[in-house]
Amino acid sequence: MKAAWGLLLPLVAACATPALAGEPKHKVPVKPIEKALLAYARSIGCNESFDRRNIVAVPQDYDVDANFQYLVVYWLDVGCSGGSAMGRSLFAVLRPDVSGDYFVDPELSRPEATVGFPQDIDRVFVRQGRIFYSAREFDFSKDALCCPSVSVSGELSLRTRRVDIGQDGATMHFWVDSRRP
Secondary structure, eight states, X not given: OOSSOOOOOOOXXXXXXXXXXXXXXXXXXXXXXXXXXXXXXHHHEEEEEEEEEEEEEOOTTSOTTTOOOEEXXXXXXXXXXXXXXXOEEEEEEEEEOTTSOEEEOHHHHOGGGBOSSOSEEEEEEEETTEEEEEEEEOOTTTOOTTOOXXXXXXEEEEEEEEEEETTEEEEEEEEEXXXXX
């Protein structure tokens, strides 16, 4: 798998994704993706929310090793800790199984794989084959905990690292924000 990569697609409008250059338009299977995503989110947290425009179709041939279909950004209070500012935006990767139902890839969608990003990501989109996001961050001199006001954007990339644990090891995946070193 590539050490770092990024994808991009114009904003998803309602249930249809715009085509990448030279690719035919296709309809995003919103309902099965939403069903799988919400089941996953509810199994690890609560107060989930999800904007259907934040489903990004990933080109089939972009990275053969990754082999996923859709990247989604959603909001969740992981572990149901409660409070007005306890939730955050997370990334999930969904792909179809052999029967055509969608599932969340747990390796690429762990909450701890989305660290260092703004708490409130508004959009995820693809431009020139790379994934970007737009978000809001806090200006703590004036913003309440409910309402970040500073618009920011950045590029998303997926990093893969091999971690040795005793005689065994594990491959860890995590999302990286281009604005952070």
